[in-house]
Amino acid sequence: MYSEVIENPTLILKRLLAIYEVTPAELARKIGVHRATMLRIINGDIKKIKEEYFKSIAEYFSLTIDQIKGLKPIYWENIKGVLNLQVGRRIPIYSWQLDGNKLVPEIMDRTELTTLTDIEVSDNAFSLIIKDSIMEPLFPKGTIIICDPIKEVTNDAYVVVKLHNYNQLILRQILIDIDYKYLKALNKTLNASMRIMTPKDKILGVVVQSKYDFH
Template sequence: MTLRKTTENKVAQDLDIPVISIRRLLSGETTDPRISTLKAIADYFKVNIDQLISMNSETAHFGVMTQTKPLFIPVLDWDSAKSIDSIDLGQWPEWIPVTIGKNETIGNRAFALESRPSMYPRFQQGTIFIIDPTLTAMDGDLVLIKLRENNDLTLRELFIDPPQWQLQPLHQGSEMLKFSKEEHEILGVVFLTLFYNRKMRPLHTEV
């Protein structure tokens, strides 16, 4: 455990967590760890969960979050997402495990949003969008748009027909928008869509 010159036994003792749990987590044997345990370890090393995940991948001293093991993404509500840049995601209470391919990467500011009822029938209630603010929007992407006039958020499908960028609605009841940097801000691109048969229940960092 080179992140901080210590041992599994010392970490287990300091955190009052069984050493076998620490060992399984750090070795990667546990592929779906408790979020509260991850948070406790992150706090112990004075990093947030995203930084802990990055350290795991880079040092190979932690088996969590490598290859197809789950990433933990913060789940925001639509109001919180309006001010994503000012949120300390390391202290956010609600997270969801997400599995991506071993050759895929996702930005450390990625977050999740649950679908709105108005997105039905294209997206069932409980659909989760994983949004990455670091991705460059491309033709055909689903993008999260902030309307500068009132700070409202809308999820739109981007169609690029140079020189115009069109923001198509997800249902026929809304009008198409012509993208303008003066009127619209792209907060992120949908990296992954998760479909659930019922309302999603995110994990909490506290027991």
């Protein structure tokens, strides 16, 4: 019987590795798969992945084989940092494009979009929908990020930034040195260089939660 794939297994695996902070080499070692084979799986170079690999990966992440294959949804509410939609309050979704220095609501069918969060955030919290792949694998296209302007900015946090010479918001990981702050993209395949923050750049919020709908 044919089963519809909800999401690409490669993307699922990349996201799990990022959330659990496990490298491909570590996963390969722990489940007894050759490192080169694991890299080929993650890069999507193996068109037909062996069932035994699916089984080992599923057992490692305490998921089912069908969830790893993308045939069944993953209940991301059980994974740290991902939203539980059982309870919560609505947060406005904004556009990445600014109106001057003002945040602009994201609108669909003349309706301002909102999303739910189940954690405590300030009244000025906002959200954005990821539109590109520069922060994959942790934030693939379609991910909704919840941001809080009053959250303390710490090293390795994910921040939404308004660059002084750019009229769009960007999402980056911030690396804090003694004298400098660097903005880092996650997608290594794009070869995006790190940027040093200037005094004119402004952090508008820290990512406190994310959600990704695989349906």
